[in-house]
Amino acid sequence: MRKLSPLLSVLVLISWAGAAEAQSLPSGVVFDSIHTKPGFKDPILGVSTAGFDGTDLSTLKQAFVGQAFNFGNVNNSIGGPMNITGLDFFVGEVKPVDYANVQVRIQLYDLYTGATPDTNPTGNVFANPIANPSGAAGPTWVQDLGAIPTSSLTPLSNGSGEVLQHLSFITADSPNGLTVGSLSNLGIVISFGETTTAGGPLTTSGNVSAGIRLSDTPPADPGSATSHQNSPFATGTSAALWSSRDNNYLYFRNKDGNGDFNMLGNQGNDFAPGDDDLNKQFFSGLALIMYGQGAAVIPEPSSSALLAAGLTLSLVGSAIRRRRPSQN
Numbered sequence: 001m002r003k004l005s006p007l008l009s010v011l012v013l014i015s016w017a018g019a020a021e022a023q024s025l026p027s028g029v030v031f032d033s034i035h036t037k038p039g040f041k042d043p044i045l046g047v048s049t050a051g052f053d054g055t056d057l058s059t060l061k062q063a064f065v066g067q068a069f070n071f072g073n074v075n076n077s078i079g080g081p082m083n084i085t086g087l088d089f090f091v092g093e094v095k096p097v098d099y100a101n102v103q104v105r106i107q108l109y110d111l112y113t114g115a116t117p118d119t120n121p122t123g124n125v126f127a128n129p130i131a132n133p134s135g136a137a138g139p140t141w142v143q144d145l146g147a148i149p150t151s152s153l154t155p156l157s158n159g160s161g162e163v164l165q166h167l168s169f170i171t172a173d174s175p176n177g178l179t180v181g182s183l184s185n186l187g188i189v190i191s192f193g194e195t196t197t198a199g200g201p202l203t204t205s206g207n208v209s210a211g212i213r214l215s216d217t218p219p220a221d222p223g224s225a226t227s228h229q230n231s232p233f234a235t236g237t238s239a240a241l242w243s244s245r246d247n248n249y250l251y252f253r254n255k256d257g258n259g260d261f262n263m264l265g266n267q268g269n270d271f272a273p274g275d276d277d278l279n280k281q282f283f284s285g286l287a288l289i290m291y292g293q294g295a296a297v298i299p300e301p302s303s304s305a306l307l308a309a310g311l312t313l314s315l316v317g318s319a320i321r322r323r324r325p326s327q328n
Contacts, residue, residue, distance in 0.1 A: 026299035027085065030071040030292035031236035033213055033285050034088070040232035043213040045287055047092030047160045063206045066125065066189040066252040066263045067286040068112035072236035074183050078296035084108065085169055085177035088289035089190065090211025092162040096150040100198045102208060104167065106141040107261045109187035110180050112239045115265030116250060119243075125252055125263040126187035133174035139191075139261050140178060143167060162211050176293070183296060185239050189252075189261050190286070212251060213287040231283070238285050242270055249283045 036042055071082065091102060109126035132140050145165060153161030169177040180186055190210040193202030215232050231237040240250040248270040252263035270284045 025083075025293050025295055026297040027291065027293035028073055028297050028299055029235050029289060030073055030082065030084075030297060031069055031288060031290040032072075032234040033067075033069075033236070033238075034287045034289055035234035036215060036232045037234055041215050043215040043232070043283070043287070045090065045162070045211055045213055046156060047090075047094055047162055047209055047211060062209050062253040062255070063204050064189060064191045064254050064257040064261070064263075065210050065212070065286060066187060067288065068125065068185065068187050068239035068250070068252075070184040070186070070237045070239050071290075071292065072233070073298050074292075074294075074296040075298060076183055076296070080182040080294065080296065081179050082183060082292045082294040082296065083177040083179050084290055085293050086291035087167045087169070089165055089167070090162045090287050091145065091148060091165055091192070092160065092209050092211045093148075093150075093153060094160050094207050094209075096153055096155075096159075096161045097194075097196060097207060098150050099148045099194045099196055099208075100200065101195050101202070102145045102148050103193040103202055104141075104143055104145055104165070105139045105191045105193065105261075106167075107139040107189045108141075108178055108180060109189075110182065112185040112187045114185075115263075116240055116242055117244075117266050117268050119265060121264065121266035123265050124258075125240075125265060125267070126189065128181075129261075130178050130180060133171070133178070135173075139189075141167075141169065188286070188288070189257065189263065191257060191261070206255065211287040213283070213285055215283045233283075233285075236290075238283075240268065242268060245270060246282065249285050251285050 034043070034045070074082075087106070089104075091104070107126075108130040110128035110130060111126065113123060113125060113127055114120070115123040115125045130140050148163060150161065152163050154163060155161045191204060192208040192210075193204050194208050195202050238249040238251075240252075241247045242250050250268040250270050252267050253269050254263060254267045258264060270282075
C-alpha cells in the first residue's frame with residue numbers, strides 16, 4: 001500500500017479537523033454593557049437609582065428591572081436564531097444583608113415592542129416570551145444562587161454592595177441554552193427572591209436588584225446629542241432610546257412585574273442631563289454580559305486555533321524542506 005507523503009498527511013489531517021470544527025456553531029460574547037469600547041469612559045456600576053442615593057428600592061418600584069437590547073459581535077446578514085448559553089449579572093443590595101439564599105428569576109423575550117414613555121406609555125414593552133425549557137410555569141429561568149453573605153459583596157460608596165454572578169443556561173432541559181429568533185430588539189427582565197433563614201420562604205423585598213451601569217458622552221465629543229446614539233457598550237447596544245431626552249438609553253423598572261413579568265412604556269428610566277448629582281449620565285442600562293452560540297456569531301480566534309495554525313505551517317514547512325533537492 002502506498003504511503004502518503006508527510007505534506008499530504010498534514011493536509012488530510014487539517015481537512016479532517018476543519019470538517020469536525022464546522023459541525024459546531026461559533027460562540028462568544030454577544031452583549032456586554034459592563035465594559036466599554038475604547039474612547040469611552042468606564043461606566044459607573046451600582047445597584048439602581050437607590051444604589052446611588054441610598055434610599056429603599058421598594059419605594060422606587062425597582063424590584064423588577066428590564067433591558068431591551070441588540071446583539072453585537074454578529075453578522076446581521078446571516079440573522080438568527082441565537083442560543084443564549086450564559087449570563088453574567090450583578091446581585092445588588094441596597095442595604096447589605098446576610099442572605100441564606102437568593103433566587104434569581106429571568107424572563108427572556110423575542111421582541112422589544114418599541115414602547116417608551118414617549119411612544120407608547122401604557123403598552124407592554126416586551127412580547128413573545130421564551131418558553132421555560134423545563135416546562136414549569138412562570139419565568140423562563142428560576143435558579144437558587146445559594147447564600148450571599150455580606151462579606152462577598154463589593155461595597156459601594158453609599159453603603160450598598162454588589163457581587164458578580166455567572167449563570168449557565170446549558171442544562172439537561174436546555175442542552176443548547178435559551179433560543180431567541182433574531183439578533184435585535186430583544187428583551188430581558190430580572191427579579192429576585194431572598195430569605196435570611198435556611199429553607200425559609202422567599203420574598204421580593206426590593207432590597208435586592210440586578211446591578212445597573214451608567215456612563216456619559218465620550219470624551220471626544222462631550223455634549224453632542226448625536227453621540228448618545230453611538231453605544232459605549234463593549235458589545236451590542238440598547239434597543240430603547242428616549243427620543244425626547246436626547247436619545248438617552250433606557251432601562252425599565254417596576255415593583256411587581258405588572259403581574260406578568262413584563263413592563264410598560266412609562267416604566268422606562270434613565271439618568272437625564274438634569275440629574276446634576278449623577279453628572280449627566282446618558283447610557284443607563286442593566287450591567288450584563290451575555291454569551292451566545294449561533295451561525296451569525298463572529299468568533300474570536302482562540303489560542304488553540306492559533307497554535308494549530310502555527311503547527312500546520314511548521315509541519316508544512318518541514319515537509320517542503322525535506323523534499324527540496326540538494327544544492328551540492
